Each structure stands twice: as C-alpha cells, then as structure tokens.
Amino acid sequence: MKIRNTSIFIFLAALLSFSACKKEDDPILQDPDSRLSEYLASSLAFLTEAPHGYKASLETVDGKTFALFMQFDSEGRVHMLSDFTDAASGTLGSSSYRLKALQRPSLLFDTYNYISVFADPQNSVNGGTNGQGLKGDNDFSFVKFSGDTVVLQGNKNAAILTLIRANETEEEAFLGGRLQASRENLRTFLQSNSNLYVANGADKVAFAIDVNNRTVTLSKLEADGTTISSVSSSFAYSPEGIVPAQLTFNDASVQAIAWNANTNSYTMRTNGSTSAVESNPTPVFPLYLQFGFNKTYSTIGTTTNSLPAGVSSAFNEVWATLNANFTSTNRAIRYMEFKIISETQATLSVYYSSGTSNFVADMSFNYSLQQNLLTLSNARRDYSNGNWTTRLAQLRVLEEYILKGPFLLDWIDSSSPAVTVPLGGIRLQSDSQSFLYGFLK
Known part of the structure; x- marks a missing residue:
C-alpha cells in the first residue's frame, strides 16, 4: 500500500512539473506585463x-x-x-x-x-x-x-x-489651410444668404446652421399645415465643408455638406443623391405659424413715418397720403402699428406728434385668424381715447383701407440691402399687390 501511494505522489509531481514548463513557454499564458508591453508597442x-x-x-x-x-x-x-x-x-x-x-x-x-x-x-x-x-x-x-x-x-x-x-x-x-478656409466660407455664406432650404420635391425643407452651438437643423412643415418637425445634429468642419455627426434627410444619412468654390454655395450629400442649399427671399414657413397672440410676433408696424424700403405695394400711396394729411395740419406721424392684443382683439394705432407733444389715435377690431386668413370685424374708433375721431379727416384714408379686408397674413420681401430682418404684412385677399406691411415685433 505504501508503494502504491509513493507511485501516485511521483506521478503527480511529474505532471505538475510538466504543466509549469508548458505555462512558461505558452504565449497565450504569457506574463501580463509582457503582453501589455507588446500591446503598447503595437499601438x-x-x-x-x-x-x-x-x-x-x-x-x-x-x-x-x-x-x-x-x-x-x-x-x-x-x-x-x-x-x-x-x-x-x-x-x-x-x-x-x-x-x-x-x-x-x-x-x-x-x-x-x-x-x-x-x-x-x-x-x-x-x-x-x-x-x-x-x-x-x-x-x-x-x-x-x-x-x-x-x-x-x-x-x-x-x-x-x-x-x-x-x-x-x-x-x-x-x-494647406483648407480647414481654416472652411470656417471662413461658412461665415461668409451665412452673412450673405438667409432663409436657407433644400428642395424636397415641391416642398422646401428649412436648413439652419448655428455656428456658435455647432448644429445643423432640417425642418419641414407637415401635411396638417401647422406642425413643424425637425432633426438636428452637431457638426464639425472638414477641408471640404462641414460634416454632421448624425443627420438624416428622407431617411438617408447626410454624409457631408460640401462647399463649391465655383458657385460659392453648399451641396448636401446623402447616400446616392445631392441637394443644393438655397436661399429664399422670405422665411420658408408661413408667417401664421409665428404671428398671433402669445406667439413670436404679434405686431406689424413701422419705426418712423417711413415704410420699410424696397417694397412695392398699393398701400405705399395710402401711406404717403396719410403723411401728407398730418403734415398739412402741422402734425407729424411718428410710427404705426397693427397689433394682436388678445385671442379675439386687434388694434390699429397711429402715433403722431403736435409740436413737442405726442399722441396716439387707435381703432380696435374683433378678428379671426384661420391659418393665414385674417378677418376683421366690429371696427370701433377711439380704442384708448378720442383721437381717432378727432383726427378722422387725416385718418380716413387709412380707415377705409383697413375696412377693405379680409386679408392674407404673409411675409413681405424687400429688395433693399438695408432691410436685414423679416417683414410681415396683411395682404388684401381681393388684391395681391396691395398690403399693409412693416417690421415684425
């Protein structure tokens, strides 16, 4: 019995010795420090x-x-x-x-x-x-x-x-400086072009770049006419233009927004197709989405007795007559505002001066705004005081104009480079060439 136990002990010792030698020679079981050194060297x-x-x-x-x-x-x-x-x-x-x-x-x-x-x-x-x-x-x-x-x-x-x-x-x-040129190209393009979009069939998809936050956004108006859906992505510059991290257009990944030095414009590249980035005279989406009570804009008006430059409208003649009427009585128009003041009420106000004193004459209306169709009703003079009635001889030309509605709410395009902000107007439904217009507030 002792001989048998001794034999077993010798066999196990030999097996352990063999295993120890195999571990030392096997590269898979190599020393961890050696494996790490090799990994760092290959890296x-x-x-x-x-x-x-x-x-x-x-x-x-x-x-x-x-x-x-x-x-x-x-x-x-x-x-x-x-x-x-x-x-x-x-x-x-x-x-x-x-x-x-x-x-x-x-x-x-x-x-x-x-x-x-x-x-x-x-x-x-x-x-x-x-x-x-x-x-x-x-x-x-x-x-x-x-x-x-x-x-x-x-x-x-x-x-x-x-x-x-x-x-x-x-x-x-x-x-060769192409990365730096890409930054300059984008700045110059955005300074010279506004209301950007890419065509999607007959529709226009708004294209917006925020340089400070390094984001690019595509937005489209859904079929209901009121819902805007958007997708955004961060972007980085490249020698060829900019590259969105994750942006899709018509379910395809946008691979690059490439600069074309020959046309000074950008092209959006997706899988197998390209779309030109174009500039629209006015914002892509209709004004009624942003205009109204408690919306981005609620007022259309002037800042002086002059209308914004570069716009052709039959209302220009009405405005000229209105100014002349006030001047003939030694008064001067300071500015005008058409304003939505509640969910049901709007006002038209003319601010004017006589000598060193300032006054306001105003009318009020009930209104309905169904998408871009603006209907005014129940017109009342002298909303805040009796000045509209007092100055009716001068104001009648404007009163007659505002009572010609209904109107269509719309963006207004200006040909003047001095006008750098969007203009809005209410266009006579019966005459597309006649619209009261001004700056939006």
Whole structure:
C-alpha cells in the first residue's frame, strides 16, 4: 500500500512539473506585463507609422463634435490642427504624448494642446460650463483597432476620439489651410444668404446652421399645415465643408455638406443623391405659424413715418397720403402699428406728434385668424381715447383701407440691402399687390 501511494505522489509531481514548463513557454499564458508591453508597442507603431497623419474627430458626451488633424512622431511629439478656432485650424500646434498602462492601455496628451482646450474647465477658454469645460479629455483608452481606424475613449469624461489614417491629398488639404478656409466660407455664406432650404420635391425643407452651438437643423412643415418637425445634429468642419455627426434627410444619412468654390454655395450629400442649399427671399414657413397672440410676433408696424424700403405695394400711396394729411395740419406721424392684443382683439394705432407733444389715435377690431386668413370685424374708433375721431379727416384714408379686408397674413420681401430682418404684412385677399406691411415685433 505504501508503494502504491509513493507511485501516485511521483506521478503527480511529474505532471505538475510538466504543466509549469508548458505555462512558461505558452504565449497565450504569457506574463501580463509582457503582453501589455507588446500591446503598447503595437499601438505606438500604429500611431507613428501613418505617413500622412490622421483625420480625427472628438465627440463629447454632450453631443458636440470637433475635427482635428494629427501627426504622431516617434520622438513623443504630436502635431495637430483643430477646427475649434480660426487660429487652431490654420496653425499647426505641437505637444508631447506618451502611451501608458492606466486601468487600460492609454494615450496621454501630457502637455497643453488643442485637445486640452476641450477638457479645460474654464468657461473663458472654450465657452463650456465652468468646472467642466466642454467635457473633453486629456487621456484616452484604446477601445478598437479596425483597418486604418482606431477608436479611443476618454478616461474621465468618456469623450470619443476617432483617428483615421489620412492619404496624401487629405494631408495636403489640412496643412494647406483648407480647414481654416472652411470656417471662413461658412461665415461668409451665412452673412450673405438667409432663409436657407433644400428642395424636397415641391416642398422646401428649412436648413439652419448655428455656428456658435455647432448644429445643423432640417425642418419641414407637415401635411396638417401647422406642425413643424425637425432633426438636428452637431457638426464639425472638414477641408471640404462641414460634416454632421448624425443627420438624416428622407431617411438617408447626410454624409457631408460640401462647399463649391465655383458657385460659392453648399451641396448636401446623402447616400446616392445631392441637394443644393438655397436661399429664399422670405422665411420658408408661413408667417401664421409665428404671428398671433402669445406667439413670436404679434405686431406689424413701422419705426418712423417711413415704410420699410424696397417694397412695392398699393398701400405705399395710402401711406404717403396719410403723411401728407398730418403734415398739412402741422402734425407729424411718428410710427404705426397693427397689433394682436388678445385671442379675439386687434388694434390699429397711429402715433403722431403736435409740436413737442405726442399722441396716439387707435381703432380696435374683433378678428379671426384661420391659418393665414385674417378677418376683421366690429371696427370701433377711439380704442384708448378720442383721437381717432378727432383726427378722422387725416385718418380716413387709412380707415377705409383697413375696412377693405379680409386679408392674407404673409411675409413681405424687400429688395433693399438695408432691410436685414423679416417683414410681415396683411395682404388684401381681393388684391395681391396691395398690403399693409412693416417690421415684425
């Protein structure tokens, strides 16, 4: 019995010895520190062996997206551009980087650079929230390698940094100032073009870009004539224009909004199709969606005794006569307002002066507004005082005009470059060329 136990003990000892040798030689069971060193070395090789650098994007947890261009050298320096400012998009910055094992193998930007701006907690630096900045990161864990792409995640705020190897043409575009030019192109375009849209068959889909918040929004009017549905996305600049992070048009992903230098305009590219970004003379959606009691606008009027410039309307003659009537009595019109003051009542007021004293003459009406059809009824002079009746000889031409309704509420187009804000008007249903109009308040 003792011999048998001794034999078993020798067999087990030999088996354990064999297993220990196998573990040491098996690369799958290699020492964790060695495996980590190899991983960091291969990651470093991936970063530095890109002859034309990387197109990069940073997406924060708040949904903001920024574009960068990066070149990593083997000496621990990274050279980059950023679309965050004009200076950063045109001036190559340089800082140090290193790879290190934190909780996961990580890429650390350990001196201040364009990436650091997004993580800076000071509002004055990046316009973010004090104490948080734009919720960027300075060190990132490697998450995924796939072909020419590596995805990293911030170790503090979980910002996603994606690096894609650039080709020679793309490198030349970044280093040649095209990223900075994209920022300038967009600013210039928005200053020169308003009421943007893309065509969707016979309909117009409003196209809006908010440069400060870096968002692009598409909005359409639904078939009910009152509901506006919108989709929005953050965007980043590219040498070709801007790139929305997640935006759809007719259920297709918008891949880019590309700048055309020959036409000084943009084209929206989706899967297999393109749509020109165009400018409309007036806002795309009807005025009745924004005009009325407790809406964006409730008043159509002037700011002086002159109507807004660049508009041709039969009402211009009425206004000229009204001014002449007041001038003939040594009085002067200061301004006029047609205003919705409640869910059922509207007023028409003429503000005027006599010497150094100011007065107002007004009428009131009951009204109904069914989409863009405005009907006035129960006209009453002297809403706030007796001045309309007192000045009736001068005001009669305006009174007769306002009683000709019903009217159609509409945007009014001006040909004058001096008029830079939307105008509104009430157009006689019986005469499309005749409308009382003014600035909207």
